[in-house]
Amino acid sequence: MGSPGCEHMGCTAHLPLYISHSQTDTRMAWLDEAEDIKPPRSMLGLPELSWPGVYLPCYDRLTIDENPLVLRMTEAEAPAAPPYRTLELSPAKISQAQDPPSEMEGQVEERCLEQVQTMVVGEVLKDVDTACKLLNIAPDPLDWSSVHLQKWLLWTEHLYRLPQVSTMFQELTGRDLCSMTEADFRQRSSQFGDMLYAHLDIWRSAASMKERCPPEDSKSAADDDSWSDEMCNFPSQPIHLWQFLRELLLKPHYYSRCIRWLNQEKGIFKIEDSAHVARLWGIRKNRPAMNYDKLSRSIRQYYKKGIIRKPDVSRRLVYQFVNPV
């Protein structure tokens, strides 16, 4: 996984980037050089905060030095009309912005681009999978009940540190939401409507891609740990708190601001934002009154069971999995 430390290493300004499929004209993902992938908050009139957005771990591995293509993608166009800049993932379009490459260079670029596209799509699908597991909801928004939709909205609020937006979409099902236009979203939330619309669009695209992909592909794209596999087979099974915590830990680009590994080999982790983690757990379990006091009590129940313990050197908010993976 990528290092969230980049944001502390003086990475300079970066251009958020959407990737869209020419076939569907659907915004697929945000690429963001320095930290996580995020829509341009400044364009939404927001202060610059950490914004997890859609995490594309592949991007961490694609440094500009190693991948001139990525450099060209990030610099391809000046930001277009707000709120989002979109970019067709079409080799032809990329080429237009450059000096005409040789035929060989063009083929190499095309292959690189296909690889990037495959990785991006795979990572988006994985992240949607993870969120589905954490929330216990279906991947396709069309299948969401109003309860599912509220969970998704609450989760999105906390993930992106938005003010309350879920109240503006009460009594709606996923199908209702999908039938709404971007203007409808903006009408309900002038500040965050388009951001939510784009986020929902990603989920819908992921769902339609899942339908098209054979199961083998989906399987290969899934996390390779046993619990994830188990949850894919039995998505409606109740989740245990330790599983939930581990899943958060395995997605550092989304959740490292609230929980992170101190020593993954030893299974030692630290809860950085106790209230946030408790809130996420509360959303997952439909327990609005969940707080860290209660969550920590549940963690302490694991002491006797030998699942979690305090590390040898006890520190506040630091715990250790007895059997790290």
Added chain:
DNA sequence: TATAAGGAAGGTC
């Protein structure tokens, strides 16, 4: 004041 530890009772599956 926040966190840690653990007892006790109750709810849900």
Added chain:
DNA sequence: GACCTTCCTTATA
């Protein structure tokens, strides 16, 4: 019965 959730008291940093 397992697995929390809720409430509580006491201790500690």
